[in-house]
Structures are given as structure tokens and as C-alpha cells.
Amino acid sequence: xxxxxxxxxxxxxxxxxxxxxxxxxxxxxxxxxxxxxxxxxxxxxxxxxxxxxxxxxxxxxxxxxxxxxxxxxxxxxxxxxxxxxxxxxxxxxxxxxxxxxxxxxxxxxxxxxxxxxxxxxxxxxxxxxxxxxxxxxxxxxxxxxxxxxxxxxxx
Numbered sequence: 001x002x003x004x005x006x007x008x009x010x011x012x013x014x015x016x017x018x019x020x021x022x023x024x025x026x027x028x029x030x031x032x033x034x035x036x037x038x039x040x041x042x043x044x045x046x047x048x049x050x051x052x053x054x055x056x057x058x059x060x061x062x063x064x065x066x067x068x069x070x071x072x073x074x075x076x077x078x079x080x081x082x083x084x085x086x087x088x089x090x091x092x093x094x095x096x097x098x099x100x101x102x103x104x105x106x107x108x109x110x111x112x113x114x115x116x117x118x119x120x121x122x123x124x125x126x127x128x129x130x131x132x133x134x135x136x137x138x139x140x141x142x143x144x145x146x147x148x149x150x151x152x153x154x155x
Contacts, residue, residue: 025060033140040132048097062105070141075099075114080132092116094134
């Protein structure tokens, strides 16, 4: 019985610490792990450089990743609702810039992926245009990543 109390106490301490770290990161829990959103204001205007608040957010991410070496990160850049070619290219460059920053701070390359995406307007009336942003998904090591279909179309 005492062992179960110790396990319970440790689990509660771990959950409390994770909540504190999430607050520092300004991250939210999602089904794949934690989501950290870097909106357009955290980058220099129409460029890939991080603003001062952006640097602070990414530095907090570095600290979190150093404390949790079992976690992998997916960095996804989004173009916003307009989905213009310039914005799509910028979304890819920003995602790559965040990945590169993490690499320069010592995060192992096998823990990181980066890609640009393009938002497209949804068909419902509730659609609110999304801004350019980079979403950093800190994957939960206990939740398997979705498998990609490796077969080529038409095969």
C-alpha cells in the first residue's frame, strides 16, 4: 500500500511539474502532446527572424527539450487564410528557421522535423481567417505518431 502511495505522489508531482512547464511555454495539451503556437507577431515583419518575445518563447522550448530528451518536435509553418505563394514560402522558411534555431541550441536533429503547410478556408460559416503562424508540436513519447501512407498514388 505504501508503494502505491509513493507512485501516486510521484505521478502527482510529475503532473504538477508538467503543468508549470506548460505555463512557462504558453503551450496547450493536444492529443499528440503539447502545442506551442508562434504567431506572426513573434517573427520580424514579413521575415523569418524571431522577435525578442519570439526568442524568449523558443528559448523556453529549448529548456523544456533539454529537460525532456525523450520528446520529439514537429515544427509546422502555416501560410494563413490567404494561401498566397509568398505566404506559403514564408511559412516553410519560418518552420525551417525555428528548426535551425533548435539545432544551433543543441537539440539533436533526429528529434526535429519541419515543414510548411498552407491553410485553406473551410466551407463552414464559422471560418475565421487564420494568421500566419508556426505550430510546434512537442510529441508525447507515450502517444504514437500517426503513420504516413508510404505508398505512391496509383500503386
